[in-house]
Amino acid sequence: MSxxxxxxDVSGLTKHFPIKGGFPIRRTVGAVQAVDGLDFQVxxxxxxxxxxxxxxxxxxxxxxxxxxxxxxxxxVSYRGQDITHASRKELAPIRSEIQMIFQDPxxxxxxxxTVGKIISGPMEINDVNPPGGxxxxxxxxLEIVGLNPEHYNRFPHEFSGGQRQRIGVARALxxxxxxxxxxxxxxxxxxxxxxxxxxLLQKVxxxxxxxxVFIAHDLAIVRHxxxxxxxxxxxxxxxxxxxxxxxxxxxxxxxxxxxxxxPEATVDAAPRERIRLVGxxxxxxxxxxxxxxxxxxxxxxxxxxxxxxxxxxADGNKPGHLTACHYPEMRDTVPAPRLSKDPExxx
Amino acid sequence: MTSTDQxxxxxxxxxxxxxxxxxxxxxxVDGLSFDLMRGKTLGIVGESGSGxxxxxxxxxxxxxPDSTSVEGSIELDGQELNGAPEKTLEHLRGNKMAMIFQDAxxxxxxxxxxxxxxxxxxxxxxxxSKKEARERAVEMLRRVGIPQPESRVDNYPHEFSGGMRQRAMIAxxxxxxxxxxxxxEPTTALDVTVQAQIMDLLKDLQRxxxxxxxxxxxxxxxxxxxxxxxxxxxxxRCVERGTKxxxxxxxxxxxxxxxxxxxxxxxxxxxxxxNPIPGxxxxxxxxxxxxxxxxxxxxAEKVDGNRCAKESPVLEITNGxxxxxxxxxxxxxxxxxxxxxxxxx
Numbered sequence: 001m002s003x004x005x006x007x008x009d010v011s012g013l014t015k016h017f018p019i020k021g022g023f024p025i026r027r028t029v030g031a032v033q034a035v036d037g038l039d040f041q042v043x044x045x046x047x048x049x050x051x052x053x054x055x056x057x058x059x060x061x062x063x064x065x066x067x068x069x070x071x072x073x074x075x076v077s078y079r080g081q082d083i084t085h086a087s088r089k090e091l092a093p094i095r096s097e098i099q100m101i102f103q104d105p106x107x108x109x110x111x112x113x114t115v116g117k118i119i120s121g122p123m124e125i126n127d128v129n130p131p132g133g134x135x136x137x138x139x140x141x142l143e144i145v146g147l148n149p150e151h152y153n154r155f156p157h158e159f160s161g162g163q164r165q166r167i168g169v170a171r172a173l174x175x176x177x178x179x180x181x182x183x184x185x186x187x188x189x190x191x192x193x194x195x196x197x198x199x200l201l202q203k204v205x206x207x208x209x210x211x212x213v214f215i216a217h218d219l220a221i222v223r224h225x226x227x228x229x230x231x232x233x234x235x236x237x238x239x240x241x242x243x244x245x246x247x248x249x250x251x252x253x254x255x256x257x258x259x260x261x262x263p264e265a266t267v268d269a270a271p272r273e274r275i276r277l278v279g280x281x282x283x284x285x286x287x288x289x290x291x292x293x294x295x296x297x298x299x300x301x302x303x304x305x306x307x308x309x310x311x312x313x314a315d316g317n318k319p320g321h322l323t324a325c326h327y328p329e330m331r332d333t334v335p336a337p338r339l340s341k342d343p344e345x346x347x
Numbered sequence: 348m349t350s351t352d353q354x355x356x357x358x359x360x361x362x363x364x365x366x367x368x369x370x371x372x373x374x375x376v377d378g379l380s381f382d383l384m385r386g387k388t389l390g391i392v393g394e395s396g397s398g399x400x401x402x403x404x405x406x407x408x409x410x411x412p413d414s415t416s417v418e419g420s421i422e423l424d425g426q427e428l429n430g431a432p433e434k435t436l437e438h439l440r441g442n443k444m445a446m447i448f449q450d451a452x453x454x455x456x457x458x459x460x461x462x463x464x465x466x467x468x469x470x471x472x473x474x475x476s477k478k479e480a481r482e483r484a485v486e487m488l489r490r491v492g493i494p495q496p497e498s499r500v501d502n503y504p505h506e507f508s509g510g511m512r513q514r515a516m517i518a519x520x521x522x523x524x525x526x527x528x529x530x531x532e533p534t535t536a537l538d539v540t541v542q543a544q545i546m547d548l549l550k551d552l553q554r555x556x557x558x559x560x561x562x563x564x565x566x567x568x569x570x571x572x573x574x575x576x577x578x579x580x581x582x583x584r585c586v587e588r589g590t591k592x593x594x595x596x597x598x599x600x601x602x603x604x605x606x607x608x609x610x611x612x613x614x615x616x617x618x619x620x621x622n623p624i625p626g627x628x629x630x631x632x633x634x635x636x637x638x639x640x641x642x643x644x645x646x647a648e649k650v651d652g653n654r655c656a657k658e659s660p661v662l663e664i665t666n667g668x669x670x671x672x673x674x675x676x677x678x679x680x681x682x683x684x685x686x687x688x689x690x691x692x
Contacts, residue, residue, distance in 0.1 A: 190565065192605060195621035196623040199620045224617055243617065247614075264571060264612060265610060276543060
């Protein structure tokens with residue numbers, strides 16, 4: 001990281017959702033530890049990918065950054081300013097610089113509003129009056145996202161899923177943000193449409209210099225879109241690195257297993273190493289002690305159960321490639337043992 | 348191939364499924380034919396609205412007979428299913444053919460235990476007692492890899508994780524040892540590591556029981572993993588068919604090219620734009636004339652005389668391989684050569 005202040009600086013970010021129970025007085029009986037002590041930075045104009053399986057806390061992280069949720073602990077700084085517990089009033093100027101794109105293009109647009117009203121909404125709320133008027137600006141935005149400016153007065157139901165997602169992108173761009181949190185922006189779209197939207201986001205990122213926190217479960221799309229990638233498991237970052245390092249030289253066993261599980265649409269290439277994880281992700285209400293991945297890890301020892309591995313630069317890693325593992329994987333080592341309950345499947 | 352002298356287990360011929368709606372007739376499936384052998388997996392690829400799910404609901408006879416017109420023939424093990432009485436279909440469903448749906452939580456009843464739901468199928472078709480059905484449910488849960496099946500059998504669906512629910516659904520589908528299993532996007536809602544587990548499970552079960560599987564997905568990566576034969580659907584029609592290797596390594600239809608080249612891979616170039624297919628899938632209320640893909644096809648102008656817009660290309664199948672496209676073989680070879688060259692730069 002350079003010495004300049006990063007655009008977004010997150011340290012020790014934690015969110016525990018309380019579980020209430022008991023009768024007649026409802027008390028807090030536990031907590032879902034959705035996010036537990038995250039540290040990462042996002043530089044200006046950079047795209048950071050957050051990957052992980054469902055329930056790993058990646059969406060919660062997105063909501064904490066945008067302050068749609070109040071963190072339990074930790075700190076979120078935007079351009080050096082602490083916004084962790086900033087009030088609505090203090091947040092107002094920052095909110096216009098941090099925008100969000102949602103997963104479901106059907107649920108995230110008000111069906112009773114025209115496209116013009118939807119996209120100019122952020123400008124109305126923040127009392128922004130661009131030169132030439134809001135309507136002009138909306139038409140300009142429609143053009144940027146590849147929609148016909150004539151569609152200003154149409155309603156969301158007149159558009160297809162991909163076009164709706166473009167409307168969502170236009171809305172996010174309306175206030176000229178510096179940071180966009182995109183939560184699974186293409187996973188609800190058809191395959192042939194996904195590439196259109198990914199290209200649009202990439203164009204926006206490059207031409208307008210907007211930083212992205214790109215949350216997705218599709219590892220290939222994240223690799224395509226994000227310069228740096230963080231892998232999350234059960235509320236923690238287990239590995240974070242530049243995309244080349246992470247995909248070519250995964251050090252955390254979970255990253256390696258995750259990458260090996262992605263089916264690839266080819267029959268020509270040599271069969272890749274396959275690591276089959278057994279079981280499911282444990283409950284975040286009562287996560288395993290020590291390393292949270294140890295219950296599914298083939299390398300786990302007693303140390304993993306007692307000592308939580310810190311997220312550090314492991315031996316042989318490039319600077320900025322951090323791994324939270326006591327026994328990091330080595331590139332080109334003997335393939336990890338296949339974990340499969342069925343010996344026949346392993347044959 | 349040895350399979351040519353064998354009778355296909357499932358044979359669909361010129362299937363047409365049309366729905367009448369207020370706005371007109373939706374031609375969801377428009378002339379689809381395919382065969383499936385025992386012990387083989389047919390992968391059906393297509394986007395939403397391509398007719399892949401409708402095809403399979405029709406095979407099972409789960410369409411609404413009042414608003415749907417079904418033409419063509421669906422033969423299962425020599426028995427015609429189109430127009431068969433509901434009683435026959437009811438007997439076959441769950442017994443000889445079964446289905447796994449995408450959303451396991453929505454497909455399981457929240458008010459009944461997993462064991463009761465699996466057992467119900469067994470009791471209905473095999474006339475088993477409650478006790479026998481429960482034992483069978485435990486056995487099935489064990490077979491699909493649920494830990495501690497004896498106690499898990501009394502759980503409700505909400506007590507299961509997503510992957511376990513999908514396993515329970517598979518257990519329910521397989522409880523009467525069906526010979527045909529239709530899996531409609533069974534792994535789409537799952538995480539990749541769980542998806543890998545479920546696909547291994549299906550492959551193991553197929554090896555063990557020789558089940559014929561129809562696997563519907565939009566993910567060509569999943570197809571590469573599980574299918575023997577592949578059928579690519581677009582706008583209610585089959586545009587390309589062949590073995591997995593044929594379709595993935597030497598695809599013939601521009602739509603298949605588009606699907607393959609629009610997906611980022613784990614080792615492809617980064618920081619270059621993807622090659623999306625322009626436009627969006629057609630409305631089946633008012634499908635495009637000629638080839639249904641032509642408004643989105645970059646090659647339509649290469650064909651003389653505007654044939655793509657005027658004339659619907661015929662799907663000619665030889666030895667299970669074919670595509671419905673007006674391009675000539677030379678034009679195809681040319682494009683594929685360009686594509687390989689581009690890949691190496």
